[in-house]
Amino acid sequence: GARTLSECLSAQLQQFDPDKTPALASAREIVARHLDALGRRDYGKIMRKLKIGEEEMELAAALIRSLNPRPGSQIAGPPPAYIVPDVFVRKYRGAWRVELNPESTPRLRVNPYYAGLVKRADDSADNNYLKNHLQEARWFIKSLQNRNDTLLKVASCIVERQRAFLEYGEESMKPLVLREVADAVSMHESTISRITTQKYLHTPRGICEFKYFFSSHVGTADGGECSATAIRAKIRKLIGTEDPVHPLSDSKIAELLSREGIPVARRTVAKYREAISLPPSNERKHLR
Structure with missing residues (x-):
């Protein structure tokens, strides 16, 4: 990648066809050695240094203005959204x-x-x-x-x-x-x-x-309730500490939760696991 503005603009000028781009040579020379003068609009100094006329100067300046000084901004993601708490x-x-x-x-x-x-x-x-x-x-x-x-x-x-x-x-x-x-x-x-x-x-x-802070619930073995958010957190913790060689299946996770007094079906475990963007056990094994 380019380290300076001069290198950035020079790289873009390399993409132009010399036979079809008027004042390309002058534009390259300005970008390489006279960017400060161009920024000050000191066209007279540039014309004297390069020994070019006013028309050539205008064409070169127009070509440089058509370049993008920050090409990376075109592929960068959107600016982060900052949240102000209420x-x-x-x-x-x-x-x-x-x-x-x-x-x-x-x-x-x-x-x-x-x-x-x-x-x-x-x-x-x-x-x-x-x-x-x-x-x-x-x-x-x-x-x-x-x-x-x-x-x-x-x-x-x-x-x-x-x-x-x-x-x-x-x-x-x-x-x-x-x-x-x-x-x-x-x-x-x-x-x-x-x-x-x-x-x-x-x-x-x-x-x-x-x-x-709002979520549905699942009845527990002792007659209490456990929130869906808490169950998702427990699933995330179980998967985060599982044996990478033998990852936990949804059925096994359901069994472990049941031992904690939280009876949930395998398909419920699968739904909660997908909600927190965790892949099934066969894919987790391949990822490690």
Whole structure:
């Protein structure tokens, strides 16, 4: 690969046919020795150095402008998507604290100057215009505050329910559905679904989407419940520590989970294994 801009442009100029590309030789000379002057648009200096006329200079400059100074950008992937968490979850003196991220929940207020222009007894068009927009602004700020309050309630409910996950990791994730949170905060399930869409918590275990904490469950042998997320984590752990010469089949994984009191069918193991992008045992054996 090219180490400098000069090398990068020179390599691209090598692709042109000298017989069909006017001013190619001059362009190569400029790229090799006079890029600084070209950047300053000091065409007079370049023309004197190369002993070329104005027309040749213009053709060479146009050819160089047609090149790509960063050809690698054409094959590079899209820029990374940075996630700004809506809520911070921290442990403080043995207790989990939930706080809104001030960067994602800006403080809004009505400009007191414009609010002061509204006269209660004035029915003029201008005053009514200000009065209506002032009311809309206050309703908007109130709605935003209600939304933030709901977000904090939902996040607090999730943290309370998933405390074991925060302490010990995925294998301790509890089953949780939208209805449970809706009942806990006395809201409709559709409201909880909407407020948790594309919202993120910053936890000691990384940034997690709200939806990540919701999952179905499987009944355990002792009458309890195990979340699908926890089962997937257990499957990942079993496969990660298996004998590479004799990888675990889905049936064997189902048997091992059953010994832990989590009865799941082989096809359920296969479904969860595929969900975490792990190949079947015959392919894992070939990969090692």
